Amino acid sequence: xxxxGLHLPTLSVQEGDNSIINCAYSNSASDYFIWYKQESGKGPxxxxxxxxxxxxxxxxxxxxxxxxxxxxxxLQIAATQPGDSAVYFCAVRGSYNTDKLIFGTGTRLQVxx
Amino acid sequence: xxxxxxxxxxxxxxxxxxxxxKCYPIPRHDTVYWYQQGPGQDPQFLISFYEKMQSDxxxxxxxxxxxxxxxxHSELNxxxxxxxxxxxxxxxxxxxxxxxxxxxxxxxxGPGTRLTVL
Numbered sequence: 048x049x050x051x052g053l054h055l056p057t058l059s060v061q062e063g064d065n066s067i068i069n070c071a072y073s074n075s076a077s078d079y080f081i082w083y084k085q086e087s088g089k090g091p092x093x094x095x096x097x098x099x100x101x102x103x104x105x106x107x108x109x110x111x112x113x114x115x116x117x118x119x120x121x122l123q124i125a126a127t128q129p130g131d132s133a134v135y136f137c138a139v140r141g142s143y144n145t146d147k148l149i150f151g152t153g154t155r156l157q158v159x160x
Numbered sequence: 161x162x163x164x165x166x167x168x169x170x171x172x173x174x175x176x177x178x179x180x181x182k183c184y185p186i187p188r189h190d191t192v193y194w195y196q197q198g199p200g201q202d203p204q205f206l207i208s209f210y211e212k213m214q215s216d217x218x219x220x221x222x223x224x225x226x227x228x229x230x231x232x233h234s235e236l237n238x239x240x241x242x243x244x245x246x247x248x249x250x251x252x253x254x255x256x257x258x259x260x261x262x263x264x265x266x267x268x269x270g271p272g273t274r275l276t277v278l
Binding site: 081083088089090091092093096136145146147148149150151152153 | 164191193202203204205208210215216218250254256266267268269270271272274
């Protein structure tokens with residue numbers, strides 16, 4: 048079946064450094080990819096998305112890279128701040144005829160001073 | 161900006177009881193989704209509705225049912241509750257860009273309902 052996975056369950060970075068969170072997916076038909084940030088007890092918060100016809104998209108301090116050849120997605124956070132501490136999920140839409148998202152296992156980002 | 165509203169935020173039930181969770185999507189959004197998130201787990205898709213019709217179904221138990229009403233709000237009905245149903249239940253909403261399933265825009269999540277079954 049479909050799967051979405053993250054390489055590391057916890058990532059610890061120093062404030063001001065850049066963070067990179069990785070995600071692998073299995074369905075080559077996936078056409079839409081989203082990164083969410085979830086703080087404890089709250090709902091997933093949209094960070095950035097990318098469609099399969101792109102390989103890079105930038106937002107404010109965040110960049111998403113998509114490598115469809117190896118079915119890999121990454122989220123880069125520049126100048127990581129304490130407020131970035133949270134669990135980050137990648138989510139993948141399986142194919143063109145469904146809107147449901149398949150979430151990967153979250154990565155906990157810890158930012159220390 | 162208006163966000164997805166869920167009620168109640170917290171719910172405590174006994175085994176074998178029933179529960180109803182409500183979701184009010186972002187205004188103009190036509191699609192709602194329900195996800196279940198167990199402790200330390202990723203959200204799992206349950207069911208979705210587009211223009212009041214069920215559009216997709218995931219790992220939703222037969223004891224659960226849901227519907228979307230004419231004002232686009234949605235309710236998730238859960239019967240014969242089990243201890244394992246204790247979880248965070250999220251509703252998300254989106255707007256279909258092209259007017260059909262599979263063309264949706266970003267899904268925005270509500271704050272969730274924490275269900276505890278004792």
